């Protein structure tokens with residue numbers, strides 16, 4: 001009797017194991033190529049995302065979603081107006097989370113996060129362009145070039161049947177459920193093959209050595225202007 005119970009128990013466990021193993025998850029094989037275009041303060045990021053697995057049909061069936069997240073450091077910013085314009089034209093489905101002061105210099109600016117909701121019908125191959133701007137850096141005594149940190153993008157995924165619908169390992173992160181940013185969802189930060197090196201961006205830095213000269217010239221011009229206006233006023237009263 002006892003051995004019968006044990007063997008039934010073992011059979012049950014085996015059946016359970018088989019059903020678990022056959023409940024297949026999707027393996028996401030995505031590669032990202034990244035390039036930074038242009039020089040100076042106004043630049044553009046170009047990403048090429050290619051997914052070899054699963055096929056677009058299987059992906060659409062799974063109803064899983066993908067977003068690309070860029071953590072924007074304080075040395076640069078994304079202009080909400082430009083993102084709004086791209087959204088209106090249907091070129092980019094993106095959302096910025098965080099306060100952005102487009103005038104602030106790097107040392108007094110906040111970081112923010114850009115989420116790009118990727119089009120599921122194009123997951124096999126898609127290109128994304130995002131304009132961004134570098135901030136002015138605090139002037140230094142030996143002014144030349146300041147380095148701006150640029151973080152690599154994160155690829156996040158979320159599925160209707162839960163995070164285990166994707167086989168890829170990866171930590172859970174909170175991110176907006178959709179581009180309307182009404183609520184937060186749990187996404188999985190999955191790894192991808194990156195076809196790019198870490199980026200280093202350089203911006204010209206104001207040189208403090210030039211400041212005394214600039215202020216004296218500004219002051220002199222201001223004085224000259226005042227004297228001129230006063231002389232015009234006084235001569236017109238005479």
Ligand SMILES: *[C@@H]1O[C@H](CO)[C@@H](O)[C@H](O)[C@H]1NC(C)=O
Nearest residue numbers: 090091093118119120121122
């Ligand atoms: C996604 O891409 C398909 C194919 O190019 C297009 O028809 C569709 O409108 C796009 N969807 C969104 C939300 O942009």
Ligand SMILES: *[C@@H]1O[C@H](CO)[C@@H](O)[C@H](O)[C@H]1NC(C)=O
Nearest residue numbers: 069154155171173189190191
């Ligand atoms: C996602 O994982 C990568 C690699 O582990 C990490 O560098 C990145 O910061 C993570 N992103 C988020 C939003 O947690």
